[in-house]
Amino acid sequence: MGTREETDATWQELFGFGQPYDDQADAIEAAIAAGRRQGFLAMEGPCGTGKTMAALTAGATLVREDEYERVLVVTPVKQQRRQFVADLRQLNAGLDEPLAGIALVGKRDLCPYGREDVFPPDASVHDRCEELRENTADLVESDGSSDDRPVADAVIRPRNDDIWWDPQTGSDLAKAARPGGVGQQAVAGTLTTAGTESPYRRTQPTAPDEIGGEDPPLYCPFEADWFARNKGSPIGFAAGEDSVVTAAEYLPGAVERGTCPHRAMQTLVGAAAVVIGNYNHLFDPASRALIEPILDERTFVIVDEAHRLEGRVRDLLSDRLGRQTIVQARNDCHQLRSMARQSPDHKREVRAHLGSQDVPLEAVDRARDFYDDLLDWLDDRIAAHLDDEVGRSWRADDAALPEHDLEIPLRDPDEPEPDELTRWAEQAGYDGDLFRQLDTIGLAVEDASEELGVGRTPVVGAAGVIMRRWWEHDHATTFREIELDHSPRDDQRIEGWRATYTAGLTLFDCLPAEALARTFEDVGGGVLMSATLEPLDVFTRVSGLDTLEEWDDDRDEHDGRPVLTRSYGLSFPPANRASWIVDATPFTARNRGDPATMEPLGTEWNPTRDEYAHVLRAIARNPGNVLIAMPNYREATWAGAYLDDAVEKPVLVDESSSSEATEDLKRDFFAGEGKVLVTSTRGTLTEGVDYDGAKLRAAAVVGVPLVNIGSPRVRAVQRAYGDVFGEDHAFEYALTIPAVRRARQAIGRVIRGAEEVGVRALVGARYTPEARHSVYGYLSPAEREEFVTMSSEFLPDQIDRFWAER
16 A cells, blocks of 8 residues: 555546545545455535545546456436536546546437337337347357358457357348348338437348248347447447547447447446446346446445435335236236147147246146235235225225225234235145245246247246245345235226225335345445435444444454545535524424314414424525425425415425426426425435525425334334344434435535525424434534524524525
8 A cells, every 4th residue: 555645646646626625635535545445435425525526536546556447336316427427527538548437327228129119019128128139149149160250340349258159140130130131121211219320120120031040030130230249339438528438429329330229338338447327237136237247346336325225225125016917927827828728739849848947837837826816815915904994885985995005014014923925825835835936937937938929928937036035035124015006097897996006015125234235245345425424333334334344352453344434514605504403392293283184374273383384484585495395295285385375485385296297396496586395305306406506595394204104114124123233223223314314415405506505494303402302413513513503483583684694
């Protein structure tokens, strides 16, 4: 390891701007120190810290020193991915040898056929793409006897000497797909996407007879061209500004040259020094294949927006098996079985295809019976639950059913014991051996159905995978339930509760820390960062980082991979902001009462709601745009109705709605004169939205935005955290700290630049240091130092004074 001066000289040569902030320099050096020891840095830094450039500079330094081969960036926010691209280009602009970078997007955004809706409507882009890829691979497969293997021009090729395909066949297939190509009828027009014309016809071609044989399959010419190039990419890093390529470059570039854009991206990943993707690429087992080849000790990982890590990874690791999928899985088995009954010859064919995968026909019968019985059990269980919840009246009038989503827990959330479905299955004779075979049976059914020309897309393989996990996952860290999504359908053919709800079995991951730790073990080191990670000691525990750091009792020191922590405050001028904790009666359900039972203008309000009405009015009267975040959408509706009469500004009320409706609301808020926007702290407008410039002058968070603690799923999470982190910490780690991070994200929307001016307010006694169940200790050290506590009656005068001095 070099000296401090040598380290400074190295990273300062790479730093993309003139002079770093003091905190930024400290963060860079801490990240380099952690990375050199194959460790991690957990860093909290608010807007203005320069986290993106700091992390990239540290990673680039480690790559230049040959400590690592590459940097992998993952962030769940599109805006942040664009920021990493911009900062990497800024860093590269000052280098003689820039770091080759690529920004990833999903396959659906890149498939030329999928983008132009030319796939059959009953097939997903992913499934259709995979089918065409497999067909193409079968067509180009070679026995290696040909020595004449031309290689098309390719800027970048993978390091792979094991060539099992014939590039010439790939080239012939690509040429055959051109309008009027060999063996094809001339077709007017070519496939055009992303503003670029491809060399191929608009529809998927059928292989020429001389390649495809008597029954030639459909194939993908874009895939064929990739094989013709020996899995090379015709697009290189030079196509991107300052050697950083995005879909804006490699999508049209690959389409124009007739190569699969997704394959081009995949090839570039292996050659890049910096790869920028989303959480799915690293944490979702179903999406990780794209970057699997670079997940090793030579990769330095940057995890952005890390306060979202637990929730997002928990969702990624959870499984849902919809009722309709179970129906289709049963029908997949039934259809193959029916084919076998048509004649002795058909039975021999079916047995032969299944036997190639060591699956007897009787196993398909068993799987079909299981899925059929499972449907009966599921329907009966849902009906019984609805009888208990609303009475049997819903059977005659489905209008009596609740108009919201429902959870049906299949075990006591507080007791990690076998669930109802598992117990029913055992009693019905469906034991673990069957559950563990359902994925194998399903895949065999799918392969046999495809080979025998069964005319539908089977799902039984995917269903079997989930059912295997259902049996094998433990009951302490996973929770099993039935989900009823409220989705009314106007279809006379659908009766009973199915006309109101979409049902599914859910295997919910309660404790992502173990999976996170395994992921971090696979890489060399990294940085996990956010504006809201405090308390950092808790974050390192729930993210699995602490398991990488072992304690040596004999030496009284850590004897593993180090985990460093840093926490920084706002770097913008303190005089530009007012930061207050308003000591008002805790805004709990018990204290505030039910707004539905109270008159809109407060004639029947209780004292707590009356107190908050005065606070809301004072906050709303701040000049310019004001954001008020309530604990939930129901309370946001109440606050909006009150403020609409109490203040002269226009009042906009957010609700749980589509992303399009949210974008429209945001545009209305930003347009014209100052307005008040009332939303839920747990909504989409309180984080990940950049209210820069004069878009926001004040933000207030009312109450501590805890999730519904009565939810069975939430109770199961709390129990799992208690088992691992101790009962004393269960509620704190699982619920309170994530809620405070949400509140801190919301007030962080106000001050986004050095020239911005605004008011930040946390409203409720629980934010004060001495309150019962205080959350004051979960604020960052800088926030605890800066936020001033005041009584609610002083708030209007303090607001007036602050703005008068600006």
